[in-house]
Amino acid sequence: MRDGVVVKGVQFRNHRVVGEIVELAQRYSDEGADELVFYDITASPDGRSVDRAWVSRVAAKIDIPFCVAGGIRSIADAEEVLNKGADKISINTPALEEPGLITRLARRFGTQCVVLGVDSREQDGSYHVYQYTGDPDKTAAAERLTTEWIREALDRGAGEVVLNCMNQDGVRQGYDNEQLRTVRQACTVPLIASGGAGAIEHFRDVFQIADVDGALAASVFHSAEIDIRDLKAYLGSEGIEVRPAGDRRER
């Protein structure tokens, strides 16, 4: 999201508006999404924080877990977001700038609240971390190898890792299963795949090949090309354990 609306780009560029936050959140929650992640992609490059009024609006409406990413640079930032009803906070660039932030957040709120977002791509045969990825003009290599950074972050108390595979983001050719498999070896906490989903088979593949704990996608859901109910029925039929997409009838 940027400036209060949901946007989506391709390989972190050329973002277009796809909808209103609460409406989309409600739709995905009704369709059976297991968790929602809100990225404020403008936050870190501008050196400002997320506009947080919407966090309460989302929390009031939806009854599945959600995570807020973007501009969380301090205990106070995280506390505000969690107090407004978010279940987790995800940090990326601020953690690279100051790894001690992970430690402090985990001590204060528990490791389960602290998600590490990692933007990573292959270069010269190894995987490297990138930062400031919300703004193409500022995106830069973080001078860290992906698996080394994840190991350090886990030692510091990160409780979950979302790996955004930049080569694949928004191009819908499938998740970067090879990279995810490599990272899986180093990642003893839940690992969420991000970047590249274009077809329902891609979700099957990433669970079967890379053994991830979750698969995150945006474009295919925003465009309604993939319906979460169909996706879950398919994954179930392929022998992957998923929470069935419920109908939202009152029980």
Place this chain on the structure above:
Amino acid sequence: MAGSVAIIDSGGANIASLQFALDRLGYSASLTTAPNVIQGADRVILPGVGAAADAMQRLRDGGLVDVIRGLGQPVLGICLGMQLLADASEEEDVDCLGIIPGVARRLPVAEGFPVPNMGWCPVTKTAETQVLDGIDDGSYFYFVHSYALPASAFTLATARHADEFSAVIGRENFVAAQFHPERSSVDGARLLRNFLEPAT
């Protein structure tokens, strides 16, 4: 419909999602540490996110240990709140409230079962309980935890990570869930409603 609902403030963030869930069910709950408010409420919820030792310290500092032990109205523990109702927790070896027998154990680390356990797990009913009325056996609930109570005579439903553990426990007027009903979609809402509006 139950009248007043008190949420015991045991510290930690993330009470908002519980309050919002109660709002959606038509209840306005007060977040409180005041013994008289807790004792006077029709329903009491003991939530908890964070470390057991911190939460117990906060309850002791607030003079709430005996207040909670003495409650006679329906009380619902959620997540860490469930572990606080037990005898003790392995987390920093802390003594808890001792209301429901059992000791919270750290989830074992095993290949394919990352700790903390974060996500949706199916819950299997093992005894009749009113809070699970109308909820299908095997329904999924949202868990976020590193410790859990092993199955015992007080277990009402179980779930599995690497090992089986208590997903719902109960004793007399106390009932508790290891998962977060406030974040568990329609089935979570049903559980909360069952707790707030028991069939007569």
